[in-house]
Amino acid sequence: MTALDIAGLKVTIAGRDVLRGVDLRLEPGKVHGLAGESGSGKTMTGLAVLGLLPHGSRATGAIRLGGRDLLTLPPKELNKVRGGEVAMVFQDPATSLHPMLTVGRQLTEHMRHHLGLGKAEARARAVELLGKVRIPGAEEAYRRYPHQFSGGMRQRIAIAVALACSPKVLIADEPTTALDVTVQAGVLRLLRGLCDELGLAVLLVTHDLGVMSAVADEVSVMKDGLVVESGPRVQVLRTPEHPYTRSLLESLPDAEVR
Amino acid sequence: MTPLPTTTAPLLAVDDLVVEHRTPGRPSVRAVAGASLRVGPGEVVGLVGESGCGKSTLARAVCGLGPVSAGSITFEGEPVMPLGLRKRRHTGVQMVFQDPYTSLNPRRRVGDQIADGLRTAGDTATSPADLLERVGLPREFAGRHPHEFSGGQRQRVAIARALAARPRLLIGDEPISALDASAQAQVARLMRDLAVESGAGLLFISHDLSVVRLIADRVAVMYLGRIVEVGRTEEVWAEPRHPYTKALLAAIPHPDGMGVLPAELPGDVPDPAAPPAGCRFHPRCPLVMDRCREEDPAFGPVACWLHEPK
Numbered sequence: 001m002t003a004l005d006i007a008g009l010k011v012t013i014a015g016r017d018v019l020r021g022v023d024l025r026l027e028p029g030k031v032h033g034l035a036g037e038s039g040s041g042k043t044m045t046g047l048a049v050l051g052l053l054p055h056g057s058r059a060t061g062a063i064r065l066g067g068r069d070l071l072t073l074p075p076k077e078l079n080k081v082r083g084g085e086v087a088m089v090f091q092d093p094a095t096s097l098h099p100m101l102t103v104g105r106q107l108t109e110h111m112r113h114h115l116g117l118g119k120a121e122a123r124a125r126a127v128e129l130l131g132k133v134r135i136p137g138a139e140e141a142y143r144r145y146p147h148q149f150s151g152g153m154r155q156r157i158a159i160a161v162a163l164a165c166s167p168k169v170l171i172a173d174e175p176t177t178a179l180d181v182t183v184q185a186g187v188l189r190l191l192r193g194l195c196d197e198l199g200l201a202v203l204l205v206t207h208d209l210g211v212m213s214a215v216a217d218e219v220s221v222m223k224d225g226l227v228v229e230s231g232p233r234v235q236v237l238r239t240p241e242h243p244y245t246r247s248l249l250e251s252l253p254d255a256e257v258r
Numbered sequence: 259m260t261p262l263p264t265t266t267a268p269l270l271a272v273d274d275l276v277v278e279h280r281t282p283g284r285p286s287v288r289a290v291a292g293a294s295l296r297v298g299p300g301e302v303v304g305l306v307g308e309s310g311c312g313k314s315t316l317a318r319a320v321c322g323l324g325p326v327s328a329g330s331i332t333f334e335g336e337p338v339m340p341l342g343l344r345k346r347r348h349t350g351v352q353m354v355f356q357d358p359y360t361s362l363n364p365r366r367r368v369g370d371q372i373a374d375g376l377r378t379a380g381d382t383a384t385s386p387a388d389l390l391e392r393v394g395l396p397r398e399f400a401g402r403h404p405h406e407f408s409g410g411q412r413q414r415v416a417i418a419r420a421l422a423a424r425p426r427l428l429i430g431d432e433p434i435s436a437l438d439a440s441a442q443a444q445v446a447r448l449m450r451d452l453a454v455e456s457g458a459g460l461l462f463i464s465h466d467l468s469v470v471r472l473i474a475d476r477v478a479v480m481y482l483g484r485i486v487e488v489g490r491t492e493e494v495w496a497e498p499r500h501p502y503t504k505a506l507l508a509a510i511p512h513p514d515g516m517g518v519l520p521a522e523l524p525g526d527v528p529d530p531a532a533p534p535a536g537c538r539f540h541p542r543c544p545l546v547m548d549r550c551r552e553e554d555p556a557f558g559p560v561a562c563w564l565h566e567p568k
Contacts, residue, residue, distance in 0.1 A: 038438050150526050151309070180308040180465055185509040185520040192519060207439045210468075210511035214519050237515030252513060253443045253472040 002064075003028045003201035004049065004086070004169045009061035011044055011225075013054060018044050020225040021061070026169060026201035031192065033216030033233070034205045035248065041225040042205045046171045049203075050088055051078050065169065084114040087162035091174040093154035097146040103130075103157055104142035107164055114165045129160040133190060152183035156190065163194065170195075173205045188215050209252060213237050221245045267335075269459045270297040270320065270351075270427055275329035277315050287531045289315040291483035292329065294558065297427060297459040302450055304474030304491065305463045306506070310527055312483040313463045314356075317431045320461070321353050333427065349378050352425035354449070356432040358412035362404040368415045369400030375422025389418040393448060410441035414448070421452055427459045428452075434469060442466070446473050467510055471495055479503045482530055482538045488559045499560045501543045537563065 004026040011019040019041045026032050034042050047053050049063055049070065063070040070081060090096040098106055107129060108122040117125065123142070130138035133156040135149075146154055155175060162170060172191065176184040192215045195202050204216055212219055213233065220230040221244065229242040240246045277290040289312040297303045305313050318324045320331055322341040331338040333351060352375075355361040363371055372386035387397035393414040404412055413433060420428060430449055434442040446462070450473040453460035464470050470477055470491070477494050479487040479502065487500040498504045508521035525542040528534055534541050539562075540550040547563060555561045 037440055152526065181467065181509040181520070182308060182505060182523040185511075185522045186524075188511070189519050189522055208511070209439075209513035213513045213515050213517065214511035215517070217517075233517060234515040237513055248440065249513065251440045251443060253446075253466075253468040 001028060002026065004203075005062075005064040006045070006049070007062045007064070009045065009048060009059065009063065011041075011048055011053060011057055011059045013057040018057075018225055019048070019059075022222070022225070022227055024203070024220060024227065024230075026203055028168070028199045028201050029196060030217040031195050031202040031204050031215050033212040033219045034203060034222060035207065035209060035212055035219060036222035037207065037248075040222040042207075042222055043173055045222070046088065046173050046203060046205050049169070049171060050082050050086055051075075052082075052088075080114070083110045083167075084165045085167055086169045086171065087165070087167040089155070089158050089162050089170065089172040089175045092178050093146075093151060093158045094178070096158055097154060097161075099146055102143055102145055103149075107142075107157075107161055110161075111164045126160075126164070129164060130157070132163075132194075133157070133160045134186075135160070150183075151179055152186060155179060155183075155187055159187075159190065159194070163198070166198070167200070169201045169203070171203045171205070174207070175204070176211060177206070177208070184211070191215060209237065209249065221248065267298075268296040269299045269301075269334060270295070270461070271330075271332045272296075272316070272320065273330050273332075275316065275319060275331060276327045277312070277319050277324065278327045279315075285531045288327075288483055288533070289530060290319065291530075291533070292556065293480070293483065293485045295461075295478055295485060295488075297461050299426065299459055300454055300457050302453065302460045302462060302473055302475045304470035304477040305461060305480060306465060306467055306470050306477060307480035308506075308527055309465060310530070311480045312530070313465075313480055314431050316480070317353065317429050317461065317463055320427075320429060321351050323353075349423050350426040351429060352420035352423050352427075353429045353431060354413070354416050354420050354433045357436050358404075358409060358416050359436070361416055362412060362419075364404050367401055367403055368407075368419075372400070372415070372419045372422045375419050379422065379424040381422070381424065384422070386418075386422070389422055390415070392421070392452065393418045410437050410445060413437060413441075413445050417445075417449060417452065421456070424456075425458050427461065429461045429463070431463050432465070433462075434464065435466065442469055443472060449473070467506060479506065482527060482533055484538060484561060485558070486539065486561045499565050500539075500562045501545050501564075502539050505542075505544075537561075 002025050006024040009019055009022040036042050048059055059071055107126040111117055111122045127138045130141050135141045176187050216233050219233050219236040220227045223244050229245045272295040274292045275290050278286045278288050280286045307313050319326055322338050369386040372389050386400045390399055391397055434445050446469045474491045477491045478485050481502050487503045498507050505523040511520045536552050537550040537555050540546045549563050555563050
């Protein structure tokens with residue numbers, strides 16, 4: 001079963017080919033890792049799924065979600081998908097959360113819009129979600145502002161916001177890059193747990209192959225807008241076939257010490 | 259491991275350094291609360307710790323960029339004074355900053371910026387192009403402006419600029435965290451090689467432990483303003499003794515393809531404005547004892563009651 005199917009995705013921005021035919025398949029309950037250097041098109045792939053590409057860009061190919069092609073969907077329909085069925089967690093929780101709205105407001109706004117919940121219902125669900133992402137004192141956290149939380153806690157809140165409408169697909173774009181290793185470990189455990197528990201299909205964009213190895217089931221490696229290698233985690237990280245994957249693994253500081 | 263193996267006289271000696279940040283109307287924050295550190299000539303010391311533990315504040319104090327509340331910093335036997343606007347005699351210490359997008363002057367050619375350093379050192383034999391060559395960039399790049407370079411190249415320019423002043427101590431304050439994963443190890447190794455080659459000491463600050471392991475001779479682990487463990491890099495890696503060091507190392511995910519989730523250190527770093535009593539790590543320590551809650555283990559090389567020196 002496939003939750004999200006990206007086939008032959010090409011993106012052109014101002015005459016430059018950013019993606020040159022990307023094929024990816026996300027399955028429920030599985031984490032699909034997307035690796036590659038910056039500029040290889042990892043983030044653009046994620047943004048294309050949500051229709052968040054920059055102005056003036058053209059996307060061709062197909063992104064299929066439950067029988068619909070997201071690329072040809074009218075904007076109104078796409079708005080229902082975005083934040084509802086497909087949600088995203090961004091790299092920097094300090095900028096992805098609104099600094100002037102309470103955590104509760106940011107958690108309930110889209111819930112009430114997408115799911116049509118009442119105030120009290122939305123609030124109850126928000127508190128439940130905060131508990132699920134293990135924010136201590138969920139009731140109190142509901143009334144607080146993002147700046148009152150640490151980086152790791154903010155990223156947990158951002159994950160709660162993304163999960164609020166029970167999405168089928170979660171796109172996490174470098175979710176732990178801005179965090180310390182000790183905090184990263186917690187967020188990775190949380191992501192893996194939520195994926196298993198809720199049957200989410202997760203697209204994890206990261207340049208950190210260590211992170212990839214810890215949580216991803218399938219790994220795809222991108223270079224210059226193309227997926228050069230794709231396969232189960234053990235195969236890609238242990239016996240890479242493509243020379244680029246090998247060079248990525250060799251450039252890691254750990255490679256020499258081992 | 260007994261006393262710290264500094265064979266020669268230290269180049270840099272930091273003793274019980276305290277740096278406080280004062281904001282009107284708020285309690286002062288002790289960013290560095292009694293840290294001691296030695297760097298010898300030609301030695302690479304890695305300083306690691308979570309964000310907010312005071313690593314950068316310590317580095318800035320060593321450069322003379324900021325007031326010192328207590329304790330002492332001596333460089334080549336001379337106390338380090340805060341930098342004034344006019345007198346810049348303290349050029350034996352040079353720093354490479356975290357973000358090469360903001361640390362280079364966007365309006366000047368990189369060659370001119372490197373030439374500033376050469377002039378400070380009174381070096382007329384070397385040209386900026388020579389330095390660019392040493393950091394692995396083509397000589398003709400001296401006529402370019404910073405915006406024409408990628409992040410990794412900019413950081414190389416920043417390193418060339420720091421080396422131009424002939425430092426005896428080079429400080430890298432998270433010099434690789436703004437770079438691509440593939441460029442990080444390269445730039446870190448370049449810094450090490452250039453520092454060691456010229457006989458200068460290197461204090462390399464990073465939260466990326468795998469890179470520190472690659473380049474540092476000794477490693478100092480910092481937690482909430484204190485250095486909690488110091489030792490030879492391979493010894494600390496093979497056998498970390500402080501519970502915090504253990505937790506830090508266990509949290510690194512390894513790209514071995516086995517799908518092992520890294521170990522989590524529960525809790526958050528406490529507010530440095532109100533540090534916990536006793537050992538600063540006790541609220542998060544898995545091996546906490548009664549003594550840790552009351553008495554502060556103010557000794558080295560491992561500041562933990564489990565490793566009290568006899």
